[in-house]
Amino acid sequence: MAGVRRRDRHGRGLRGPLTPPQAPVSRTRAERFDDLVGDEVRRLGKRWGRELSRVEFTVEEVPEVEPWFDGPVPLGRTVPGEGGRPVRIVVFRRPVEARASGDQELGRLVRDLLVEEIADLLGLSPESVDPSYDE
Numbered sequence: 001m002a003g004v005r006r007r008d009r010h011g012r013g014l015r016g017p018l019t020p021p022q023a024p025v026s027r028t029r030a031e032r033f034d035d036l037v038g039d040e041v042r043r044l045g046k047r048w049g050r051e052l053s054r055v056e057f058t059v060e061e062v063p064e065v066e067p068w069f070d071g072p073v074p075l076g077r078t079v080p081g082e083g084g085r086p087v088r089i090v091v092f093r094r095p096v097e098a099r100a101s102g103d104q105e106l107g108r109l110v111r112d113l114l115v116e117e118i119a120d121l122l123g124l125s126p127e128s129v130d131p132s133y134d135e
Helices: 029-048 093-099 103-122
Strands: 055-060 076-079 087-092
Touching: 029 055, 029 093, 029 103, 055 103, 076 103, 087 093, 087 103, 093 103
Parallel strands: 055 087
Antiparallel strands: 076 087
């Protein structure tokens, strides 16, 4: 029996993923966005942990809007807690990504959006929730 034959008919080398699945470069855009929101929630939670202990943060792709809705697409919203459910702050990934021109602006938009939603929920100004808000 001759040597092991590999499928490399055109001399292009072995096929398969170039990076291991746990490498940051192989994460999807949605996973990176989830990480960005999670990092910002943890940062704000250090200061407002007790007040935010009954708040759930989620990411959804796009908001559900009625066909006759006329206005800008919302970037996020706060869903009141009912029937023992916690209050939920939702960030809509696709509209936020569409408004950002790069990674730095994406991070700023997520930060500002979460600060504004938390400030509205707590009845405070955004600047008192996060002093870096207007930077």
